[in-house]
Amino acid sequence: MRDATRKACLVAGGAGFLGSHLCERLLDRGHEVVCLDNFFTGSKRNIEHLLHHPRFELMRHDVTFPLYVEVDEIFNLACPASPVHYQHDPVQTTKTSVHGAINMLGLAKRLRAKILQASTSEVYGDPQVHPQREDYWGHVNPIGHRACYDEGKRCAETLFFDYHRQHKLRIKVMRIFNTYGPRMHPNDGRVVSNFIVQALTGKDITLYGDGSQTRSFCYVDDLVEGALKLMDTDDLIIGPVNVGNPVESTIRELAERIVELTNSRSVIVYRPLPSDDPMQRCPDIARARAWLDWEPQVQLEQGLRSTIEYFDRLLGRPAT
Template sequence: MRRNVREGDCLTRILVTGGAGFLGAHLCERLLDMGNHVTCLDNLHTGARQNIAGFLANPRFEFVEHSVIDAFDGYFDEIYNLACPASPQHYQRDPVYTFKTSVIGTLNMLELAKRRGAKLLQASTSEIYGDPLVHPQKENYWGNVNTMGVRSCYDEGKRGAETLVSDFHRFHGVNTRIVRIFNTYGPGMNPEDGRVVSNFIIQALTGNDITIYGDGSQTRSFCYRDDLVEGIIGLMNAPDHVTFPINIGNPVEITVRKLAETVLAMIPSKSRIDFRPLPEDDPMQRCPDVSRAREYLGWEPKVPLQEGLGNTIEYFRQIIASRSIPSVPKTA
């Protein structure tokens, strides 16, 4: 029987959907450290129990195995809606499920927020910009998205979710926030999710060739996990007029090839760089303009790439020592 924290309790009651994922679990940990009661809602489609194992004994933490696609109820003051497969390897595996999670799942959480008078933060993504024609990407840029491509289940699902969030705010008065998350990395990443940082580190640590799709000139910017979570919490606690999208990411840009070379410089390895054809609709440039985050949240990333990569390398070194790593999937 699941516990319910009901009206009259003094703790802030927070629901984190997708709370057993990479970012969700770290968000749960940070919110618990701040003294909140946290309910983690996750159907473990891409999340994992081991990510939240350290919190299960905490009386202020509750895990509910449930999909946001199905109706859910409870008493909450705040809802962080992070539920959705987030790497191409995962969201392309079942594109219809991904789209339903983004749209139906967000609709269910908005209905819950409306019913309980809760504040809702929607985790959107830099993918809504598609393969951008504007650089760096500002929040008022509408994007360049292929509506029928292999990535569109995620891109268009998240764009639709932003529409729902905006309409619930305008027409139903729900107190909402929208964060557009750019590439994030750090300890706790799933070694099998196909993200470029985890792929490069695992390939270098295991002595396999580092796979680059395209010529490596495409750019990304990488925000460390801790910085990203602080930005999300800052947005949830921002003044109520901050209902417009806010980019959270690192504005320091790096080419994919330079990232590979940086990883190889940090890990003694016999790995070489192996160039492969570029996947469909892979964006050539991805870098946030974080002016809004600086202005409205007083936020900017603090952890430099070398430091963050060092922490992440050590995390994967321990993972590899404890178990075998399967073949590395395509990079994101």
């Protein structure tokens, strides 16, 4: 007989950067974990240390196809999250967000399971409100190069709320802002991993635009804690809830900090700004503070040091 406090949790996208950390935390809590991934951007390397865990199961599956398992909670993290990856096959990216949401919601409906959607700050587009609050509807180009991800995630949120209203499904919607940490993909094109890899390998550090655009960077451990706290709330709290770091940095400041922390000789060079790239991105986390008693704990320098150490090992360099 299974322990009544032990839950069976499905993590879609569980071999990815965020998903692998979430799988670890759920196992640490004593739960059973079914890790689902099609390995388009996820990697077995991220979860290989879990493969022999007695409460961990790995399934190779694409969420655009229906799934039949028995679980208590579902975390839907399945979707490429970096521009390099989601623009590689934009049609599949939209399918993953929309068909994936339909299939995960259908599973939750059949099981009467609680389900969390990993949404994104990209639903705000290039925002005209700063910082971004959850009641802001966004400023998104629906036909741009980023729309496959932005609009896919917006449609997924629509589906979650309609399943909640129509089928009384127990949903949680979390809007994730820029997150970084160990297990980021080295070639995903995201700014933290880009800069660290370039700095460690002595290549030019490429800034798009003049580097004055701002982002807020949340360490992965804090992000996962926010996801767990949201899933643990009662059924009256459904979201959306911003989960991210409200402290802004310019991209140029980030590049300079990484050069300093890696003792790199890399030179910062400037390239044209991609289309629809937002100039500002920073969360208002009042809801997370009030509803989840959550805010980030890891300072940027501390998180960058841990991430740099990870990439040192990944690239086969001795840690400094």
